[in-house]
Amino acid sequence: MNLKRKVLSTAIAASIALSGALFAKDYAIVNGKRITDMDLKFILHSLGGVDFSKLPKDRQKKIIDQAIERKLLSDKAIKEGIENDPIYKKTLESIKRDLALEIWMKKQYAGINVTEKEVKDFYKKNADKFKMPEMVKARHILVKSEKEAKEIIKELEKAGKGKKLEEKFIELAKKKSVGPSGKNGGELGWFDRKQMVKAFSDAAFSLKKGEFTKKPVKTQFGYHIIYVEDKKAAGKIPFEKVENSIIAQLKLQKFKEKIQKIGKELRSKAKIKYLNK
Numbered sequence: 001m002n003l004k005r006k007v008l009s010t011a012i013a014a015s016i017a018l019s020g021a022l023f024a025k026d027y028a029i030v031n032g033k034r035i036t037d038m039d040l041k042f043i044l045h046s047l048g049g050v051d052f053s054k055l056p057k058d059r060q061k062k063i064i065d066q067a068i069e070r071k072l073l074s075d076k077a078i079k080e081g082i083e084n085d086p087i088y089k090k091t092l093e094s095i096k097r098d099l100a101l102e103i104w105m106k107k108q109y110a111g112i113n114v115t116e117k118e119v120k121d122f123y124k125k126n127a128d129k130f131k132m133p134e135m136v137k138a139r140h141i142l143v144k145s146e147k148e149a150k151e152i153i154k155e156l157e158k159a160g161k162g163k164k165l166e167e168k169f170i171e172l173a174k175k176k177s178v179g180p181s182g183k184n185g186g187e188l189g190w191f192d193r194k195q196m197v198k199a200f201s202d203a204a205f206s207l208k209k210g211e212f213t214k215k216p217v218k219t220q221f222g223y224h225i226i227y228v229e230d231k232k233a234a235g236k237i238p239f240e241k242v243e244n245s246i247i248a249q250l251k252l253q254k255f256k257e258k259i260q261k262i263g264k265e266l267r268s269k270a271k272i273k274y275l276n277k
Helices: 003-023 037-046 057-079 086-110 116-125 146-158 162-176 198-206 239-269
Strands: 026-030 033-036 135-143 187-191 217-219 222-232
Touching (some): 026 037, 026 057, 033 037, 033 057, 086 239, 116 239, 135 146, 135 162, 135 198, 162 222, 198 217, 198 222
Antiparallel strands (some): 026 033
16 A cells, blocks of 8 residues: 555545544543544544454454554654655645535435435335245254164154154264254255256255255265245335445445536536546
């Protein structure tokens, strides 16, 4: 990262922190100056925006120590007159426009409004995007031989139905399955037809809730016994579940269109000369 980008990154982190300045939490006091959330945000920003509150205590302490060191070093730099250094002045001047644009862009985005009608119209006009395929929630037991698979099926048939069958299936999966899900009772969670190999999907989707395959299902991985815990018919994702993502998508689209329009208007009025290199 070059010097300009590094300073700009710090400046942007500062703009992010401004919103919480009035409610900053103190973590330490260094020579009478507070180490606050804003000081930590510079460091957290460089780490990819990790959540400080979710870090272990020892990691939090290291970040606070980094902020303290940063404060001491910046104080030293200022005392030694770094603000009068030509490189400092030139770099600071060069990022002013970038920082101004960054903050202006945020304000433009914040000013974009999306109506409820626009969101609902998008949901209706883009029905294909919100289709939900048929889903199955299943468990499986994977073994290497067909003979072993058939023996397991016989044990399951003796277990009966309902809760007893499910408990027996989980027990056998933990004991005999060679698949990675065996330790979790063969649990696979929800999946659609395309997420599994064809032979496995065909067998799983042919079962009703609470049923298991009475014949071993062969795939390139071995022999499976599949138990279906639940099923969902194909349908449409409810509006409430996608409303927020639609709002975000429409807001971003409006923002891009607004910036492009402003940029086009400014270019039409500007005197632009391309230089040959």
